[in-house]
Amino acid sequence: MSPVPSPGRGEKVRTAVLAATLDELGAHGYAALTVDNVARRAGVHKTTVYRRWPDRDGLIADALSDSVDSEISIPDTGSIETDLRALARTLVVWIDSPSGRAILAAALSDAVGLPRPPDSIRHVFRDRIRRALPIVDKAMDRGELPRGTDPARMLKTLAAPIYMRALITHEPLDEAAADAAARLALTAARAGLFGGDPEPGVASGA
Structure with missing residues (x-):
């Protein structure tokens, strides 16, 4: 039987990933930002990031907005x-x-x-x-x-x-x-x- 996701888990992950994206931008700049580093900083697997944001620039734009x-x-x-x-x-x-x-x-x-x-x-x-x-x-x-x-x-x-x-x-x-x-x-x-x-x-x- 599959585990039931915790209420609010998806939003918590989204918040963590967007915050990590901004942190990576501030630390390394646009050109050097990678999804791997964002995922590592957010404490999630990179597939979790790609599931919601298929490309890097979409992730960055969402974080900025x-x-x-x-x-x-x-x-x-x-x-x-x-x-x-x-x-x-x-x-x-x-x-x-x-x-x-x-x-x-x-x-x-x-x-x-x-x-x-x-x-x-x-x-x-x-x-x-x-x-x-x-x-x-x-x-x-x-x-x-x-x-x-x-x-x-x-x-x-x-x-x-x-x-x-x-x-x-x-x-x-x-x-x-x-x-x-x-x-x-x-x-x-x-x-x-x-x-x-x-x-x-x-x-x-x-």
Whole structure:
């Protein structure tokens, strides 16, 4: 008679494997990651991994997506100012976490001459922007932003200075940096720089 699987066993294995994948990415990078090493770190047989993830890149993409979904929440405070500030602060905390550093290393590996990750991995970042679009849409509905504001452009403007600090200038990433990025995106949106008509007095500085 076959043993009955323990309740929640499958989810525990999935969690362990995804965590091990991020750990391997952080320790060895995208190019050197192997399913064997992930399985060893997770404490499972490699066939267990292949049963759920037939290929390595699918496993990596799933691990990255799971990390971003769980660690970068989408705020809904009722105010675009506090929503943007909360989103920027969460992004800063995530970038400085082990999983954040692993994901950035994987996404940018081709920039340093390593094999380029598949587009499914880069899709993780695009998907996070897509999920945050309602922040801007709700703000337009409340009259906090000009109608016609492009949500994706606004959110990319919020993220850009944070990624600049993390990847290029290596300046401190803290709440002050997050708040400055949020103010920049909000000021630009209210000035109509993302496709909407500027609010009265914003563009002129009145």
